[in-house]
Amino acid sequence: MGKLGRFACIFVPMALTVASLICLILVFSGQLNKNMQIQNDLYFFKANTKDFTTNPDVLENTNIDNILLNSLQHAASSGELKDFYKVGLWNYCEGETDGKGKEKVTYCSPRKASFWFNPIEVWELQNTTADQLFPEKMKDGIEAYHKVSKWMFTAYVIAICLTAAEIVVGIFAIFSRWGSLVTTVVSSAQTIFILAAAITSTALYGALAGTFDSVLRPVKIKASLGSKMLSVVWLGVAFSIASGFFWLVSVCCCSGKSGHKKVVVEKTPYTYERVASPYLGAQQGSSSNVPMHNTGKSGHGTSGSAYEPFRHERV
Known part of the structure; x- marks a missing residue:
């Protein structure tokens, strides 16, 4: 089999590792450029405020506090409340929706490590705090989101760094099984962090969307998860797990030594x-x-x- 067979044995896990890296790059690129459609479609959380209303007939049987209603109404009348908000890993983007339902991003916030979406700041609800503005359920949900978002961001950063390291170390696996063993260790650590990041982001933004939706749905503000972003995240997890398995197989198989011996x-x-x-x-x-x-x-x-x-x- 020789070195050619060893290279063929390493090609599969290397390709899977590169695929996992591409998925993570897409996650990091979400909402970074308002002119790129593929990046605009990648978001963890979306708040659709286009149909926001303070119609008394609609609000008659709701429990929303008047302070919150007045603050939102002020933001809507002043033009600070946009039609939608999409949250990525580094920032958020906002924009308008035309009569045909086509969205146009008009602004993306600066990139920030450990970013979290603060509706009070984004919607410019002046002279209010979470204690004054939000009901207990929503306030607790936002505070939990703020705390966990730091860990989530860190997990994604470590995952993408380990993925890059896995590719570099994997090159040495072509020459020996020891290289495969070291790469398998790195791959295992990478899988742990990307899996932790995927679980955290799914649970975190799922809870946040549920909180927003239950509290603000009466005023026609709808919240949802970004299915495309989460699909890319979990696809990266699948590639990571598969690459780790094949790296382990390369430790046991494909030694790289020729199988032909000289007959005397x-x-x-x-x-x-x-x-x-x-x-x-x-x-x-x-x-x-x-x-x-x-x-x-x-x-x-x-x-x-x-x-x-x-x-x-x-x-």
């Missing part, structure tokens, strides 16, 4: 070996025409072709 044929002791034709004075390649045993005589003795000489050799 031993000669039997006291055997006879035919002497090459030049020894007989004949032309090269004519030995097959020389009689094996010719007892004929010529002149005063035996001719050069009378007997075929053999060399007696002890091996």
Whole structure:
């Protein structure tokens, strides 16, 4: 099999690792560029505020506090409340929706490590705090989201760094099983962090969307999860788990050493070996025409072709 077989054995886990890295890059790129459609479609959480209303007939049987209603109404009338808000890993983007339902991103906030979406700040609900503005359920949900978002961001950063390291270390796995063993260790750590990040983001934004939706749905503010972003995240997890399995297989298989061994044929002791034709004075390649045993005589003795000489050799 040799080195070529070893390379083929390493190719599969390496390709899966690269695929996992691409998924993480897409996660990091979500909402970073308002002019890129693929990035605009990648978000963890979306608040749709286009249909926001303070119609008394709609709000008659709701429990929303008047302070919250007044603050939202002020934001809507002043133009601070946009039609939608999409939350990524680094920032959020906002924009408008036309009559046909087509969205256009008008602004993306600056990138920030450990970013979290603060509706009071984003919607510019002046002179209010979470204690004054939100009901207990929503306030607790936002506070939990704020705390856990730091860990989630850290997990994603560690995961993408370990994925890059896995690719670099994986190059050395082409040459030996020890390289595969080290790569398997790195891959296992990478799987732990990307899995933790995926679980955290899914649970965190799922809870946040549920909180927003239950509290603000009466005023026609709807919250939802980003299915495309979460699909990319969990696809990256699947690639990571698969690559770890194949890295482990490469530790046990495909050593990289050639399977062909040189065969040495031993000669039997006291055997006879035919002497090459030049020894007989004949032309090269004519030995097959020389009689094996010719007892004929010529002149005063035996001719050069009378007997075929053999060399007696002890091996």
